[in-house]
Amino acid sequence: MNPIVLVARREIAVRGRTKGYRYGLLVTAVLVAVLAMLPKLFGGADDHAIGLAGARADRLQAALSAQAAQDADRSIKVTRYADEAAARAAVAAGDVEAAIVDNTSVISKTVLGTGLSVLLDTAHRMVTTEQNLASAGLDPAKVAQAQQVTVMSRVTLNGSGEDATVRMVIALTIVVVLFMLLLQICTWVAMGVVEEKGSRIVEILLTLVRPWQLLAGKVIGLGVLGLSQLVVIAAVGLAAAQISGAVPHLPDGTYGVVAGVVVWFLLGYAFYAAMFAAIASLVSRQEELSGVLSPATMLMTASYLVGFFVGQSPDSTLARVLSIVPPFSSMLMPVRSTVVRVPVWETALAMGLMVAAVAAVLYAGGRVYQRAVLRTGTRVRWSEVLRRHS
Amino acid sequence: MLEVEGLEKRYGDTVALDGVSLTVRPGEMFGFVGANGAGKTTTMRIVMGVLGADAGRVRWNGAPVGHDTRRRFGYMPEERGLYAKMRVAEQVEYFGRLSGMAAPDARRSADALIERLGLAGRRGDDVDSLSLGNQQRVQLAAALIHDPEMLVLDEPFSGLDPIAVDALAGVLAERAAAGVPVVFSSHQLDLVERLCDSVGIIKAGRMVAVGTVAELRARESRKRLRIVVTGAEAGWADRLPGEIVARTDRSPLAAAEEHERYDEVILVPTDDQEALRLATRAGRVQHFGWQEPGLADIFREVVA
DSSP: OOHHHHHHHHHHHHHHTSHHHHHHHHHHHHHHHHHHHHHHHHHGGGEEEEEEESTTHHHHHHHHHHHHHHOTTOEEEEEEESSHHHHHHHHHHTSSSEEEETTTEEEESSOOOHHHHHHHHHHHHHHHHHHHHHHTTOOHHHHHHHTOOOOOOOOOSSSOHHHHHHHHHHHHHHHHHHHHHHHHHHHHHHHHHHHHHHTTHHHHHHHHSOHHHHHHHHHHHHHHHHHHHHHHHHHHHHHHHHHHTSSSSOOTTHHHHHHHHHHHHHHHHHHHHHHHHHHHTTOSSHHHHHHHHHHHHHHHHHHHHHHHHHHHOTTSHHHHHHTTSTTHHHHHHHHHHHHSOOOHHHHHHHHHHHHHHHHHHHHHHHHHHHHHTTOOSSOOOHHHHHSSOO | OEEEEEEEEEETTEEEEEEEEEEEOTTOEEEEEEOTTSSHHHHHHHHTTSSOOSEEEEEETTEEOOHHHHTTEEEEOSSOOOOTTSBHHHHHHHHHHHTTOOHHHHHHHHHHHHHHTTOGGGTTSBGGGSOHHHHHHHHHHHHHTTOOSEEEESSTTTTOOHHHHHHHHHHHHHHHHTTOOEEEEOSOHHHHHHHOSEEEEEETTEEEEEEEHHHHHHHOOSOEEEEEEESOOTTGGGGSSEEEEEEEOOOTTTTTTTTSOEEEEEEEESOHHHHHHHHHHHSEEEEEEEEOOOHHHHHHHHHO
């Protein structure tokens, strides 16, 4: 059997049976499921219970009902109370979220959410305007007629408004997941390299397999574990979001987005794994690892942080440029293409550049690894492994 | 047959190897002896391709040694290396697979070796739960799993208890008997003397003596007489013809025979018969004979 396959299988078998991996996968799956259901758990407040007391309660109730009737996703339940004291008690007991007293004040436990606040204010304005106009001598019926305003229809250029929010959530989730996963698996690669170098087992291994085969097997094996994690996360996340009804229907092209994420994950992983492995081969002890890895980790973290920015303003020049430049593109392009429609040439250019960068890093990283991995003891200097004749 | 010719290696200004050559024939057990830092490990690492030489060459059956040839060698490096979190049998088997064995063969061979090296009860345990001596047995099993065409073992006996030493010596002798050249380094000279067909002594990167133990003894030009006499008068030995290399008047049985004088002399004689006559005249001769220098004696003399 091909040595690369043997090495990869060992990585999968040994790493896959550690408690860290199994529990990690379980915890991640649960976390993703909860995150996916979160909007539903907190966002259930589109059904409002409202209390009314004192003057103008009838007119307010009519105004509120009229508003609720215009919005299919919103329903209200109105309860009438005899006086302010009763309304206060109801709010305090949680029977209603808010109560309007005498059409002059709103009582609530804490500051009201924007949605409900707008609803109540609008009702108040309607009733008060109506009253003011009536007292100015206008016919209440005509006033009521004049107030019948049809809500503006929403036209968005990039899908429906609801889609945009969902896309944003998906994009930000992608950034977080890609970052966590890349960092975790690349750290495994680095630790594996140091384990073999530090224990000198690499001396025996290299009499049996070639350095690049050993490195490739390790990267591929751990990559398979990472990819399976990504697939679990994606499947659990999408399923949970749909089951819970948090996302009634996924935006068009979600599956395409997921496929894109997988491709970008693989490219990003190849890039960072080669980089982490090369750096790790310079040291002989795990304790030295985090120190030498920090520039690479910082590069990854920078991509991550920029990812949030790109998710929010995907059409800014910075987002457009960075989503094409490797290695940032591996994290930013999937985010950007989730939120907006990215021109094909930009995606193609980004992918072409990234593939080239991956090839370069694999080549350079492989050479560094080959030269440094047998040199145990003090840290190997970059100048020693990058020189042409050594 | 392994042929090493004129290996040179330097680290900066330090010369690690300065023209090391040696030959190990099929079925020969070659003991590699030298002080710490003399170049044993460097030589073995170059033979195994783990280290590159500045000059010189390594040939196996007349051809330069490449990666595919080395896969058929068994190697035990100076610094032991195993995956700590991998089970014993699984790990030994893994090395077998890496050397190109099919899965069932690797499993069978691993089981047999584990049994042979007395680890049968530990085959499912993680390596890091084993004692150092047992880890070393696993290391050895990893070097032997693929029935190698040649064995290169760096300090295989260090840290083993006498029973493990015998087990290992048995395994190595068996391989040598099957026609496999075995090269190992050791500081336990009595062991090397007992096991090896030939010995190489290295000093500061140069081979200072190579040959069978008998050949090395023959090189030892000055023959030594060991004479033990009791009941002689003090000073009798001063008249012996030749150079006295060592002497003692303390009997190994001092307590029991305190009333009688004891003399033991190591002599490089100019006239052995005259020495015998003097000894019989001086007292009761307990021992009179040529002394065979041990490997330790040869080593000290050659390296000094």
